[in-house]
Amino acid sequence: MEILVCIKRAPDTSENEIEVNRDGTDIERDDLVYSVNEWDNYAVEEAIQIRDKMGGSVTVVTVGDEDDEEVIRREMAMGADHGILLSDETFKGSDGRGISAILKAEVEKKNYDLILTGAQADDGAGQVGGILAAMLDWPYASLVNFIDVIDDKKIKVGREIAGGNQEMHEIDLPCVLSIQTGINEPRYVGIRGIRKVASLEIPVHTAGDLGIAPESVGESGARTKRLDYFVPELGEGAEILEGSTEEIIDKLLEFLKAKGGIK
């Protein structure tokens, strides 16, 4: 099975406060560290597991610049067979549709059976998978947390829906799936693994290589554009209880009793 996984590089936000820079044009990036978007990492692990079972190959692709090579290498160290960087000045400022159009051009260069994306990213909106599927006119399922390959024509997938329930579908190949976290346990990528792939040449495909009209992507092709970043004005918010722990507990108990919080 030929699998393409669309990944992106994203700031690691787990322990870091994201702050807006002075003029609101961007977030403060000096102290951020980047890694592969968490959801994408699950998608790559899933692709590797499917390949190991069914044969074929896993290709990871990202739209970006040389900084983004690191995530391609990381996922190759994890076990992806190929990596492709889609990079062109004209790609800058693309919206979800633009990114999907670029990816679509790459998809059409080869016969992929399955395309995986992460279900979302901390700095994204969970749109590329659905848009790409529609552009390719392939079936799509989002928030996939279970995959069982039935044969080379169809697979069974589970979607994570409300209440912790799982919606099961049978879906024909080729298709596009967006992968939810928790679908597997991604393997560890150590420094040694990354070093092993450090000198691999990552092919770069430009707008010309992909046959993309420059005006259809990038800023000029985008119908949604980010104007600025700002810190949302906080509403009233909670009444913060102050004082010694003893006093706070006194006040809290008052509230609990009044609202029926203690039986």
Place this chain on the structure above:
Amino acid sequence: MDAALISPAKATVLGIPTVIFSLLIPLVGIGIFTYIIALRLKPLVKASPDPRLDRLPGRFLKMLKYAVGQYRHPRYKDAGIIHILLFAGFMILSLRSTTLVLLGISDGYLLPGMDGILGHIYAILKDFAGTFVLGACLAAMYRRIIIKPERYAVPAKYGKEHTWEALLVLMLIMGLVTCDMVFEGSLAAAQIQSGLKPEIMGPMTGTWLAAHTLRFVPVDLLQNLHLGAYFSHELIFFFFLCFLPLGKHFHVITSLPNVFLMKLDKGTIKPVQWGVDDDQLDELESFGVKKFEDFTWKHMLDFYSCADCGRCSDNCPANAVGRPLSPRFISIKCRDYSFMSNPLKGKPVDGRPFIGNVLEEDEVWSCTTCGACEEECPLFIEYIDKIVDVRRGLVDDGVVPQSLQKPLNALEKRGNPYGKMEKKRADWTKDLPEDVTVKILKKKETADTLYFVDSITSYDDRIQEIGRAAARVLTAAGIDFGILGPAERDSGHEVRRFGEEMLFQELRDRNTDAIVKTGVDHIVTADPHTFNALKHDYKDVPPVAHISQTLIQCIQSGKLRLKPVEDPNKIYTYHDPCYLGRHNNLYDDPRAVIDAIPGIHRVEMAANCRDRSFCCGGGGLMLFYEPIEEKRMGQVRVEMAKAAGADVMVTACPFCMVNIEDAIKTSGLEGEMSAMDLVELIDRYMITEP
């Protein structure tokens, strides 16, 4: 000298000279034995290298002390004494057994030098030895059958009981000794009957007893007994010889070399591959142990040498709290796997994957590397290096528990397992009083001593208190010190011990650079893991001290003066951190520091102090790992302190503090018991006003 009985070298049975058997039995026995040993050595020859022939005089002395002198055996008193008796008896009797074998070929053979007075002394000595061995065997059987010490039990998941093996060997030993007694006793009895002077016998020994009981037995019967006993001895002897390398009694053969070849450097971790420098590691195809054949030959010899005595697992904290780890069975399982892969006959069992069948992932991650097993093993079998090697293999294959991946990735990106920003690494100093200044060492900001803080003290809210206490104490002692601040990275101590060698080396190299740049002459740390890392894992850094060493010096020199304890009724106990005590032999300094506080009442957790300290649950990455366990190690430890009557547990390690404070809470002992770091204790009791 006329013989009272015909010797095995001259006798005939049904017209066949028995000397044929005397020749045949040893030939066949030695042949089979050689074949088995060759098979056993086969995997060792192909194994990874492991240089062990350095510092030979030291090795020889250690072998004398620990293998011949059985120095560690009496740590378990009953079993230890029985073993020492058995061993000593065995050493004496081995000469006799060799003599006996040759006696069957050449009548009246004596080993060189044994024909004079020495021979007579030896004859008596071996009579007593044989009798003691017999007694020791009976005592051992009693223990195995009636007392059944718990540590010999085999949990169901590890297979069947091994008791039969122990009993069989005890019976073989008793058989050997008894046969010799009958062999010699029958001759002596016949000699007495014929008015000849028998060899001198130790009074009241087995031989003496046999000779006296058999005195009235007719000579022809004695002759049969004599030959029968001889050949029984012969058969048992060679059966025993060939039986040794089939199981746990292989240690009879391997223990001397195993102790001679022991690991000499405590606290260290073996390199990924001996003979491969750090800068050549990238060229290695594979890292660590992924299959049995990846172990070093010495580690395989360890497996062969395990006597199944269970002392390691009896002291293993992971085993004690029900984690899926028992060091004893690491050895036994690997030994059995090696035997099955090189069977005496037939084809080897097809190569099942080693991890998942012989060793389990959970088993390998459960170890805190506390070193209690290695401290206890009478034969110096190593466990930590093996576990680290298997972890290296798992890390290389990406098989790392999810709970460890986040901190490892954070260590890679941020130099600390929490993923906190580098620039906040010195934030803990902000709350210090004005007169305590912590310099951040740079090119122009220098100091004599570097205080290496490490990640947990830099970032953990509670442990930052220890850092601040250290800063106050060092200031009060007049030590010119500073920290690396944002330039500091995690020491990588646990990173290395969790098998991520390359990440460790990156951290080490960055720290080494930063330390060397500061130009300091000394390093001090309050974290035993950091201490161990800087001392054993780093090269080319200034000498490092644990703060307990600095404290005792300052107290003794009068730089630090202490006021009397506030509440003389409070009972303190000291918990030995593994990486201070067992791995670095620092037992006395921290105790001396506590005892320097006037009026303080300190007790020991007698059965579990010093080198038998019970691990708190592990530090570094172990804080992130979610083990399968029935109980927290910290809780067990707190119970020990409670049993000792302690109100305050003093420790000298930030991770112990986390685990013990946590255990005090979860055991519902809050208010009753508290934990304190040694530095915090001194911080409280030092006299600051001049």
Place this chain on the structure above:
Amino acid sequence: MAQQVFAYIIHKEGVADDTALEMIAAARKLDPDASVAAVIAGAGAELDAVCRELVSSFSEVWKIDNEALAYVNAEVLRRMLVRILPKDGIVLVPHEHFGMDLAPGLSIMLDAAYLPDAVDFEGVEDGKLKAVREEYTGQVSTHVHCDISQGAVITVRPGSFKADESKSASGKIVDKTAEAMEGGLPGGARRFLEVVEAEVGDVDITKSDVLVSVGRGIEDEDNLEMIFDLAEAMGADISCSRPIVDAKWLEKSRQVGTSGQTVKPKVYMALGISGAFQHVGGIKGAPFIIAINKNPKAPIFQAADVGIVDDILDFIPELTDRINEMKG
């Protein structure tokens, strides 16, 4: 703005989802003069019940009634919607698991702009809608321009607009089934099989009056003990946020949030929960929310009525002791 606005209605068992009336509010913020049409897909009596419920709120209620939609499959519905929706319309879809499945592809098939996960609208100028989105789990917001002149599909975050309960419309139900079915039932490449229900735990937190809910701030599985103690003292049930379930410390059936349970307690105590919208989205019925978190900037304090800035590991045991003392 003369573009027609559509609101896609999620419903279950004959009842419209809370988001239905939020979509009206969102549409009015977008264009105060808009006549808003509801689009509902389903089958039979349940569908009719929802349509009847909504006619008083929408100017038109477009229904697609087909047995195949008894459980709505986004792959099927998307292709039907393309047959009935005008090219330059504005389609609002709730940003939840179904909307995320349906909407991105719909925008492409309608050749419309796509604006995902909007939390607010700040007016339209020259065919460009200025909207607000959140990034990095709500730590920062962005203004986004979306060119809606050729139509747009916009997903709206549930809970960001206050439901419009004015019932000021007197709409009519328009049956769009025939149009939607023109050319037959589409989207056969993805076939719905079944819904596998989450394992039911020993407690149904959707029926609890008082919930003590625990999040990442608990740090360690063993610390859960103190939450059990508090819940017992309060007579409350225990729920949690997603990280706790991911770590397998509590069963999935105790997870509150858009991918877990929707709860309607009287009192909700969020302990060490940062308050990502996915979590807060699972709390309905305006309970009294008490948040305890050591990070004063945690978004949960925005959703809460009463907040305490403290480490739960320190605070909880004391609170439990006091409650137990009080109860004697």
